[in-house]
Amino acid sequence: MSEVLELAQALIAIDSVNPDLVMGAAGETQIAAFISQWLESHGFEVTLLEPAPHRPTVVGVLRGSGGGQTLMLNGHTDTVALQPFDGDPLEPRVLDGRLYGRGSYDMKAGVAAMLVAAARVSNAGLRGDVIVACVCDEEVASLGSFDLVKHFTADAAIVTEPTNHGLYIAHKGFVWADVTVVGEAAHGSRFDLGRDAIALMGAVLVSVRQLDLDLRSKALHPLLGHGSLHAGTIHGGQGYSSYPQDCTVTLERRTIPGETPQTVEAELRALLEGIKAADPNFQYTLKVGLTREPFEIDPAHEFVALTQKHASSLLGQDVPLKGVGFWADTAALSSAGIPALMFGCLGAGAHAASEWVSVDSLERCTDIYEAIIREFCA
Template sequence: MLQETVKTLRDLIAYPTVSADSNLDMIAYLAARLEAAGARVDILRNAAGTKANIWATLGPDTDGGIVLSGHTDVVPVEDQPWSSDPFQMTERDGRLYGRGSCDMKGFIAACLAAAPALAKGAQRRPIHFAFTYDEETGCFGARHLVAELKQRGLKPAIAIIGEPTEMRVIEGHKGCYEYTTEFTGCAGHGSAPDLGVNAVEYAARFVGRLLGLAEQLKARTPQGSRFEPPWTTINVGQMNGGVAHNVIAPTAKLWWEMRPVLRADADFVKSDLKGYVENILLPAMRAVDPETDITTRIEGEVAGLEPVDQNAARDLVARLTGANGADVVAFGTEAGLFQALDIDTVVCGPGSIAQAHQADEYVEISQLEACLDMLSRLAGAPG
């Protein structure tokens, strides 16, 4: 299977599925390969028809079963010092180089190579393949997919998300919630600040509230949290606004994020900010000009994967890989979306996250071999 995996990975890397572009050509390739292995394949397009998820099933048409999930999109390569064509796989020193090689087309290639063996082992328990779009920009494809599963009443038992973990078993990661907050003030001459509404000043007050919340979140650290740092974090990524040093700033924009350990922390932050804006900031702004405003746009709210005591996915993958325990990681995945459907979920896949998004991204061949070993054992596992 290794030779077939390498060949398949070469094919997948050649599809330049950067998130800004369509993934439909790669989806067609995946569909053909899965259908050839005997899977029933659904192609689920986005509203614009420019991108799609794949949901494919081997074995009986029943509840339960195991999902093997990965995303098809990759991050851009512009302004990165690649030593070879990022969309042509090259092999050097036991490594396979190319954009997406570890994040996460290596896992997808292993799944395709293992599909015929998985089909033979799926007589009593279905094996599902979920390959999504736009994970890198907000997990939009996975959100679309899990909504479709919910609408159809489909309930797999276990989900394995093949993000690069060096085949370590990962049972938890923080969420990633990203926002853009825009401030509309009232321009005027800088010599008369009371006659206008300075959007930059109100943005700064909003940032101050965020920093205060960040400190409060440290006190909400769950007992025994294994994350580093162990509490929910807030980061102000970018702020800009205004037009000149002597003009009351008419607009400002703020990009910020939080990484919640618990969903309750995200609710706490959003509720506090809503009250602060509606009861403090907006009344002060609109006392000068009723047309002023503050709006927050959700760029993406990707739930974390919360470690739980009972997790059949963690226990299964630990048996398949021989792992003695499970870890948590800082980076985000689509796992929390599956967990929100009450599917036992774990993250485990080939490659290192340290290589993801980097120039000369690679996956080690030995990592693909370890992944294939896991999938081969899964094919032979009892239903």
């Protein structure tokens, strides 16, 4: 069995469910201890960061002789819940060239591949440093990567999330916002006193739907297309026989580069002011919540070309440049000034009941990361 397959299996067997997803779950403590030991035995300098209690990130650094470029490989060690899963989620199984288990695809394969790739160059006499960052909490708030960039930097970074061999050079961001329509509580019989916050929310929902359709009609970004807007949750009312005091909808606006929390807030305020202008009875509050920036790297950046060259030559196929809708840790690295991209294994079933990664892909990606390190850090 190859070293990388053995390591991927060992990582899958360690429960590392994110405790902010499942109350009382194992978290990253045990997997971080295992990786620390592995890194030490392979000659890395090891640093443990703890952005929150019992939520460790492990960073291994392979020091170069000096004067070269530093490359960071970044992968998360947490997983989503173990169940539902077909079979034992913590017992890695290889069947027909596929490695099954919770986290096999998302993303213990990527972590194993980057660790083994870096270890292979430990005696290569490189000038630059290699940093392998095994971060916590990607599945919830990315505490790990946001904290990592306060302590480490690099000249380029690869996030080794599974990309099915596509080279991801852009992804969307998002902005959450609460819109509360303010009503007037009153007895259900007192139409003369009450103001129905839930019914007044109807106008907001109609406008939200229209704004989403408008956004979708304009593809502004070559890889990401357009932004979008949808309702996430809605709450309101005190009881059957009362006029509702308030009604709150939480909106999610997915953003493309150029769209910021400020532009989204202005867009939503214009929407709400439009309703207010037509109905003086309408009162609202708007509060922008969690935001995550979109990410992109210039397709002409030399690190994109270097990654694409090694990936396509070792895979023997074209490796397309892509943009994706979901948010990832790439943006945390990029917003700290590290040119970053995402490239990784082939498989399926992230967050699903049957999750697997291709064993052949796991081994190819290890070779690709190794080739990139050797050239970039030479």
